[in-house]
Amino acid sequence: MSIETGYSRAGHTVPPEDPQALGPDAAPESVARTICLRLLEQKARSRAELRTAMLKKGVPAETAERLLDRYAEVGLVDDGALAQTYALAQHRERGLARRAVAHKLRHRGLGDEVIEGALAQIDSGSERAAARTLAEKKLRSLAAYGPEVQQRRLIGLLARRGYSPGLAYEVVRELVNSIDPLDSA
Numbered sequence: 730m731s732i733e734t735g736y737s738r739a740g741h742t743v744p745p746e747d748p749q750a751l752g753p754d755a756a757p758e759s760v761a762r763t764i765c766l767r768l769l770e771q772k773a774r775s776r777a778e779l780r781t782a783m784l785k786k787g788v789p790a791e792t793a794e795r796l797l798d799r800y801a802e803v804g805l806v807d808d809g810a811l812a813q814t815y816a817l818a819q820h821r822e823r824g825l826a827r828r829a830v831a832h833k834l835r836h837r838g839l840g841d842e843v844i845e846g847a848l849a850q851i852d853s854g855s856e857r858a859a860a861r862t863l864a865e866k867k868l869r870s871l872a873a874y875g876p877e878v879q880q881r882r883l884i885g886l887l888a889r890r891g892y893s894p895g896l897a898y899e900v901v902r903e904l905v906n907s908i909d910p911l912d913s914a
Contacts, residue, residue: 757792764788765796765805773811776801777838812839812847820851824863827851829891860892860900868904876905 761783768774768782776797783793800806812834819825819833827848834844864883871879880901887897 757788758796760786761788761792761796765800769805773814774806775808775811775837775839776806779806781838808839808843809846811837812843813850816847817850820855820859824859824890826856826860826887826891826893826896828893832891856892857896857900860887860890860896861904863887863890864900864904880905 764783764786765779768779774782779797779800780793783796784790797806815837816830816834819830820827825833830851831844831848834847839847863886867883867886868879871882874882883901883904884894884897887900888894892900
């Protein structure tokens with residue numbers, strides 16, 4: 730099938746995402762609704778992500794805002810809840826530090842107030858525990874290397890996950906110094 734009429738996947742016809750392919754009489758509200766619902770079907774999206782997608786597809790800005798306001802009223806779009814859930818998941822599952830989580834939330838188009846609210850649930854104790862867990866996990870694969878190499882690689886890992894240099898050095902120093910040299914032999 731052509732792009733204008735949709736395409737077939739596993740026996741199902743999937744309608745095209747191109748607004749022009751919806752036909753010349755497609756109302757902007759209908760196009761906007763279709764775009765939003767398809768995106769929200771895949772995963773939770775921020776208001777900014779949905780707005781950007783609609784504007785890319787040629788939906789007028791006022792139509793996009795009106796639809797986003799309505800979706801916020803009924804609870805389909807909630808930046809605060811999205812930020813809370815996303816921040817906790819990134820911190821707990823991926824071991825990201827507050828700084829890295831904030832960067833990801835900004836990238837999703839969330840505002841500073843929403844980000845600060847989401848980051849409030851990540852305290853310094855949980856950040857330190859997550860850093861230690863990451864370093865312990867990685868240290869197992871570094872057993873064949875000397876302490877200097879282990880420290881350098883662990884600090885690099887923690888830096889890439891957004892941890893401050895001070896915290897990274899402290900956690901790695903504690904971890905590498907706690908290893909009994911007779912255990913690794």
